[in-house]
Amino acid sequence: MSTFLRPRRVEHPTTAITDSLARRHFLEGWDAASFDSLKYSYGLTGVDQVGNYLWVDMFLYMLVAIAVILLGLRIANMWWRHNRHLSTMGNPSRQAYWATNRTSWWPWLNRHVLAAPLWKKKHNAQFQISSAIDNGTLPGRWHTIMLVVYVGLNVAWCLALPYKVLDHRETIAALRGRSGSLAALNLIPTILFALRNNPLITLLQVSYDDFNLFHRWAARITIVESLVHTIAWMYNTTSGGGWAAVATGLRTEGSYGWGMVGTVCFTFIGIQAWSPFRHAFYETFLNIHRLSVVAALIGLYKHLEMHHLPQMPWMHLIFLFWGAEWVFRGLSILYYGFSLKKRSSIKVEAMPGEAVRLTIDLVREWTPRPGCHVHMWMPALALWSSHPFSVAWAASPTPDSKEMTLPILEGDALNVPGAPQKSKQISLICRARTGLTRKMYERACKSPNESFTTWGFIEGPYGGHHSLDSYGTVVLFAGGVGITHQVMYLKHLVGGFNLSKTSTQKIVLIWTVPTSDCLEWVRPWMDEVLRMKGRKQCLRIKLFISRPKGRVESSSETVKMYSGRPQPSALIEEEVRNRVGAMAVTVCASGGMADGVRAAVRPWLTEGSVDFIEEAFTY
Incomplete structure (x- = not known):
């Protein structure tokens, strides 16, 4: 994995690219002296590739170490709960041994770090500068520690440059290479952490909400490093040939033009994803966000491809993650929502307190588990958007069914007699806010018997890892x-x-x-x-x-x-x-x-x- 992600130590055709650029500049009227002053603006001249390889390896080792530690803690916790379950299930009235803590360090860590807010008590309550501006939520103390380390390491890696050189533009070129490499590398966790089918959610039993927090911060780091990469290139180019050289490079070199497209799109994503915009117009934000991400990834891919840069395997991995995500989501939708004879339907009922109750009839059975949620699609009211809702109820199957699900080891299941296991119908409850939920409520209120039925489908289920x-x-x-x-x-x-x-x-x-x-x-x-x-x-x-x-x-x-x-x-x-x-x-x-x-x-x-x-x- 490390070998795949690390930039390959290939003999890069820098000389051929430089000669091509030189001929092109001569045709544009540049002389040899002018081109020499632009040598740190093109190719890998001045780029500290050895340092780039080193910090990429450090980044990968850090991610693997964190995953191993979290997995170890999760397995230990599952093993502890499993033993507690087995020892008390047969004689549940005698549980005094398990009522007290058996260690002092874990409860202390849990109280003061893992379950602690950043400061005082505010964590999931909206952090607002004013009543009109919603700035999202504050991360918890453990999340903050991880984010500070993550951001600090990226800053340190970008500053670890060759300063003892004769020409300061060589240092700027090294900054261009370092920030560009890290921006491309940070794009991998940015995409992975945004996926609903992220395999780390099940493996580490960390909620999607937590991964989404790190997705946003990884994206911010990617955007900042992309801007630094672009500004470093523009600085060396303007210092060597003025703004005319920048215009020439963007006009004549497709790689730089596509790179600028990627930078502009990433910057737009950062502005558009600001919490007040995101929460005020979430459905609009989501659709524009997806289109912007596609444009940014295409721009970055073309930028790397046209100069045959060694980060190309990273883009292949990103497209693999994203493609697999949509395949899994599509299969989930097709399996529960469509068959040769029918498709799933949704009954929407208006309820007191400006709420709606959704009853979804699936075409195939599913295994309900407490605490899970689904993403519900209703094309008649929102063609491109899905919304997450906790599964409130799964209708019991036929009376002769004699099975239930019992977690064995935090998520595994064992069939035992006594209660239903499968269901073809699930129910959701949602309050009428804005967008789709408001449309559902208003249409139900205007319909006969304050209810209507339309076609729709679910994606999931997700979550439900806590036993x-x-x-x-x-x-x-x-x-x-x-x-x-x-x-x-x-x-x-x-x-x-x-x-x-x-x-x-x-x-x-x-x-x-x-x-x-x-x-x-x-x-x-x-x-x-x-x-x-x-x-x-x-x-x-x-x-x-x-x-x-x-x-x-x-x-x-x-x-x-x-x-x-x-x-x-x-x-x-x-x-x-x-x-x-x-x-x-x-x-x-x-x-x-x-x-x-x-x-x-x-x-x-x-x-x-x-x-x-x-x-x-x-x-």
Whole structure:
């Protein structure tokens, strides 16, 4: 792999290119002295290829080392949970051993680094300079450390140049070569981390949201280094022949013209992807972004090809990644959405609280797993855009089905009797914001019975790597439509409790909604969960109505309703002090609520065996 990615030590035909350029410049009226002053603007003259090879190797070794460390930690964590699951599944009432931490360094690292925000408590809440400008979210502390190292190394590599030379333009030429090589190299993780089918997501069980964060930063580094590469070339060219030489080079040398196309496109991508633009017009941004990326990659490919530069294999790898991504996505769409007899359909129902419930009838069965999400396509309302939604429910198959999925080792499955495994129907819930979700809601409101059916299809499923089966206590926080991420966990864990296939003995759902009308979003599914055998022994539900229209009354001892917003610190302290075995706290909610739950959980990470799991779509 290193040999493939590293620039090949080929005998580059610099002399032939230089002679060709010289003849061309003579024809344009340049003399030999003028051309000599331009020698650091063309080919590899002055470029520190030995240094480029060295830093490319360092970059690859760094990426491999990080992946190995993360994989090792992930395997160790999976092994620990697997043993905990096996030891408590047979006798789930005796979990005191697993309720306390068995090491001190890991809980400390988890509390102060891995689960910590950058500063104080803000992480997924939008970071705003003003109420009108949304600047996205702040990375966590661990992400920040990795990004600082990543950015710092790229800066250091660009500054590690031959300064002790007679002509400073040789140093500028070395900067041109170094920044160009690093820009092309950083394009590999930029593309890889943007892919939904990135194999590292499954291998390392790192969320797409995390990879998307690193995608954005790798892209920013690529853009800056592309600009440095172009400016270094322009500096040497203007110092040798003025702006006329720049114009001549762009006009007569296709490689430089295509290189300028790539730089302009990359710069436009950087401006267009700025968070206020991205979030204000996301669907428009996405379509323009894809077209700009295609133009930038074509420009870079032609730039490298026409000068036979040694970074060409990197472009082949990038196109392989991107091509494979679209092949997998296309196969997923075709498999679940089309058959010789029919195609999948989507029923859209308007719900209280400006929400819609989507029921998707697939042409083939799929295996639902708690915590997964799909990308939904509805060409009738949004031809080119797909949207990610958590899978709220998978309809049970025929009554004679006797199978369920039980995670063995964080994602593997074993068929055991007792509950459904396959389904041809999935349901989603989404709030009407802008774009597609608003169009769906408004059309449903205007349709008979406030619902309509159209053709559409899904892509996925993705995610769902977190197994909660080894925890004695599970606390599920949901805000608004975040309930869609938690309902499947409820069904799975209650079923596992009844069959003694999970360690979970206490399940607590804490759901916040604006009004009690919003409970209609998941009422048929919650009714099914509440009718499950053993539910009263393990499940408690706390509903918080933030803007109640009248008096709020609890329906039973196990399902209670409250006015106002929850206080995560008080709720978590109560559950931690009365926990059974190890405890998991998960949250799928708005950025502010998720940050509040994170802040409430962190002090307990070093006090007991408590884990924090967050589901967020911050892209």
